[in-house]
Amino acid sequence: MNIVVLAGGRSAERQISWVTGKACKRALEDLGHRVKLIDPEEDLPLRLWQERQAGCEFVWIALHGPGGEDGVVQGMLEWLGLPYQGSGPLASALAMDKLVSKQIFRAEGIPTPEWLVWDEAQPLSWAECVAHLGSPLVVKPSNSGSTVGISIARDEMSLAQGLALARSVSSRVFLERYIPGKEITLSILSGQVFPAIEIIPAQGDFYDYEAKYAPGGSRHLIPCSLSGAGLARCEAAGLRAYQVLGCEGLARVDLRVDADENPWVLEVNTLPGMTPTSLCPDAAAALGWTFTELVERMLQDALQRAASTRPAPSGSGSSPQPA
Structure with missing residues (x-):
């Protein structure tokens, strides 16, 4: 396939987006696809239309933060008829706004601080x-x-x-x-919950930017130290959060778990990082998947969903035709 990878962008997470984008580009090329990496600028709508005219068949979104993870690019791609991986415009916007998502969690009975x-x-x-x-x-x-x-x-x-x-x-x-306790994250791919990861920052109890991306900044425990019952509660809360926001494809749910092993959902990330220190690839590895296999499964999942929602060609079906 001809695939465009969007990476970089204008958000504060630009550098992490580049690492994610380059890693995904390599994996897609290893799978035999022709891949072009694009750093979005103001002319992105025109650029994507030109790429579509030139034969682009799929857009891989490796953007993080506002302008890429908040439904803006997803809506643009919907308008252009270009399939992409991950959640749609509405779910992306809801998950990106932590206040709105917390209000939804509360309304749906999902525990959140x-x-x-x-x-x-x-x-x-x-x-x-x-x-x-x-x-x-x-x-x-x-x-x-x-x-x-x-x-x-x-x-x-x-x-x-x-x-x-x-x-x-x-x-x-x-x-x-x-919430004092444990930092737990769950990766979910179209309803399949990956093994939970317990995150232990190298310094202190705050999983900050340095702990996330610096080599050795944190330890990822798989399996986590929760009991079977505590893990089941986490998985149920995480999957429910994924579902009520309308997420699709790969997403990651971040939780805190208190001393009684009660889960508290913090947020849902609809375009989780895919860097060498990222959590989703680690969780996939616990299932026996390589990074490239994870990318392939994400791509196939997106293509299947695109095929099931693609409108029928004009003039097909049982609609009456003009005389």
């Missing part, structure tokens, strides 16, 4: 925040990934610093109850 939306017009004191959420608390931008802009506040000064950091990434910021 309590939160407060930060209002600049009516700011809360540190004491008021602690009264609502306890201490420490997590400061988060509503629409970023790779832990960009996220911090843990333990006092009034770190709260102010965390708010400034989060606001540098997003105009909408919220505070979330910190």
Whole structure:
């Protein structure tokens, strides 16, 4: 096939996107496809239309963060009739907005940590925040990934610093109850739940950007240390979160698990990283899949879904034809 890989982009996760894109490009080439890597610019709609006219049959989205993971590119590809891997425009937008997704989780009875939306017009004191959420608390931008802009506040000064950091990434910021316990992530491919990974950061208890992407920044435990019952609760909550947002293809659900092994869903990533230190390839390896096999399964899954939803050619079917 003729495949275009989109990588780079304008978000704060640009560098990670490049690593993901190059790794996926190599895997697709190893599978025998002809692959072109494109760094999206303002002319992306025209560029994709030109690629389609030149024979592009599939677009692999390796973008992370706003502008690539939030449904914008997915909607563009739907308009152009180009198939792609992963979730559609709506699910991508819902998952990218952590505040909206948490509201959906709460409405659907999926456990998620309590939160407060930060209002600049009516700011809360540190004491008021602690009264609502306890201490420490997590400061988060509503629409970023790779832990960009996220911090843990333990006092009034770190709260102010965390708010400034989060606001540098997003105009909408919220505070979330910190759940002491284990960091668990679940990769899901069209309903198939991969082995859970327990993440142990090399330093401290915060799985930050450095812990995610620096060599040796964290350890990934497979199998995780949860009991059978605790793992079953995590898998049920993670799969439900994937389903209620309408996710498709590969996605990753991040959770915290408390001392009683109760799961708390933090977020869903609809375009999870595919770097040498990323979690989804590790989980796939526990199933015996190589990185290339994971990419092939993602591609075939996307093609099957595209074939099942492709409209019939004009003039076919039982619709009455003009005289």
